[in-house]
Amino acid sequence: METVLKIQALKGFKDILPGEVELWKYVEDTARDVFQRFNFSEIRLPILEKTELFARSIGEATDIVEKEMYTFVDKQVTMRPEATASLLRAYIEHGLYVQKPVQRLFTIGPMFRHERPQKGRLRQFHQMDIEILGSGNPLVDAELMAMAAMLFSELGISVSLELNSLGCPQCRPAYRVQLLSFIKDRLDALCEDCKRRSSTNPMRVLDCKKSNCREQVEQAPSILEHLCDDCKTHFTGVQSGLQQLNVDYSLNKFMVRGLDYYCRTTFEFTTTDLGSQSAVCAGGRYDGLIEKLGGPKKGPGIGFAIGIERLVLLLLQQEKVFAEGSDLDLFVIGLGEKGEQLSYGLVHEMRKQRRSVAMDHEGRSLKSQMKQANKADAKYVLIIGDNEIERGKGVLKNMVTQQQQDVKLESSALVEAVSS
RNA sequence: GUGAAUGUAGCUCAGUAGGUUAGAGCAUCUGGUUGUGGCCCAGAAGGUCGGGAGUUCGAUCCUCCUCAUUCACCCCA
Structure with missing residues (x-):
């Protein structure tokens, strides 16, 4: 098995x-x-x-x-x-x-x-x-x-x-001797851990959390005075x-x-x-x-x-939350095979020109891709379907103002349009 | 190394005094619009109820073991 x-x-x-x-x-x-x-x-x-x-x-x-x-x-x-x-x-x-x-x-x-x-x-x-x-x-x-x-x-x-x-x-050695003799006098009153500590690392006894040990150690000699x-x-x-x-x-x-x-x-x-x-x-x-x-x-x-x-x-x-702005400039939606092909190259060109750009490769519907763009907090969405390819202009939508405009399907024009 | 608590969907959690197909919210996907997001509505998908053994006609639930996680001790940032 x-x-x-x-x-x-x-x-x-x-x-x-x-x-x-x-x-x-x-x-x-x-x-x-x-x-x-x-x-x-x-x-x-x-x-x-x-x-x-x-x-x-x-x-x-x-x-x-x-x-x-x-x-x-x-x-x-x-x-x-x-x-x-x-x-x-x-x-x-x-x-x-x-x-x-x-x-x-x-x-x-x-x-x-x-x-x-x-x-x-x-x-x-x-x-x-x-x-x-x-x-x-x-x-x-x-x-x-x-x-x-x-x-x-x-x-x-x-x-x-x-x-x-x-x-x-x-x-420190002289202080250590004093501390040890102090601890030795009340060893019986200390917890098991402190008994162990008294031989391994006596100064540790000073910061035991148990209230009983703390009381015992209250009057212990202080290093600061030695x-x-x-x-x-x-x-x-x-x-x-x-x-x-x-x-x-x-x-x-x-x-x-x-x-x-x-x-x-x-x-x-x-x-x-x-x-x-x-x-x-x-x-x-x-x-x-x-x-x-x-x-x-x-x-x-x-x-x-x-x-x-x-x-x-x-x-x-302490709930120190700070707003994180969107860092995705553009989400490109290429509809159909041709649209996706064209988008593929455009996206790469724009990335070369230092824009952050995303696209979907799963052939999803326009609506589904709009949702993705929204979730990714993209500043702009560019739609490229058959109509747009024919006209040589894509529909660029500002996701905040919801305004749409036609932009030439060339990376430089697009970069400029999303940089405002 | 020691002790305690907790393990049910991707996440946060219900649930069954042991009984057919285990639920919700969020998230995901699809649809409500020939090609337009957030809100809303409908639907779908998603689980060997941590794993194993036992008790029982029957176990997610009871018992034991085991693994994991968390918190605490020790120690430390």
Whole structure:
């Protein structure tokens, strides 16, 4: 017996259908425009990289590397779960830091993580990834956040900015010891997940959602009070930059990052409209990562990623609808064999002359084709039947005003007639 | 990896306390006009009721298994 294969996209992989694509383009166009104003250059990167690149940058012990990567084990390559590592690899590989000491780069594309899908979370998802490489100035941190805020504001969606500092290799270890001893004292009161977290990633306990854990952690030592002088100065600088640029933010001393490479500044733009996924945009500073990957010594860097699916969901949810005009200039109706023949060539000529033109090839009735033209939102319809061929003039109808006129059956005359 | 909910037409959903040919709205197609769209009217097409097994004279409905989807946990954009 023949089994019929049910053809279906993979779990967590989604088609973006015509109709929705327009929204995506709007989002990407708006973003490119904003990034360009801030003097960023686009870079396009491969989707596959050596597995080692991600293991080393994201961190061996992270969930992403441990269990979420799509890896071709035999070839030691992995489909990127995020873009920063790839972008840094390209930056180092091509010595971009030589040409320009500070590089401002962004890339847009699909990322892959093998997680259980849910609202705002897919296995193939899309991110815009923005990075400033080679500057450790806190004003750059603030500028980057201000740029994201500008993008959200121009898209018309409301999100809030949360800010934290994670310290650096100088001050974090000492803080970590303090935090661990604090947690150890109330381990019994914490949930199972937090007990596990206390050994894998103690800072995660700080942002557990369970109310009981939150109460326990209320009085936990804050990293912000344990920053070293350099980190403190940097953090102050970031905040005064935000104030100068009029960017609203709130401090969240419990905010943690999932990727190992972050230090100092971290931030998230969050919303309550995405179910349990609150982050639309997240990022931070990663001084030291560039060097770790073989780049210039002490090369500083900061960047963030925006989840495009989440952005699109927000736009749909917050009902930011925008009118999409017709982009079909003309629908040509060729009646009968001769009419269709003549139309076929005319349509092609007009397309060469940069008009968007459609016609039907199924031999349908005039009425049926008028309906099609209407549905396609064509600005004009041209009717070519036996009478018109004889006279050498077609009937051109303006679909909005309903006015009809005779036009010579020549592409240049037609192009002019539909261009008014 | 864990838990819960849901699978009936292309889409959104009714429905049967188990009983002949399973319904609606939208969308599609045809017609109402020798060659004129939107509105309206008429008609047509479209379903192995997710799949398999079981109970039963009889299952879309009950039971079990399985697959899929969604939401949530974990984690994250």
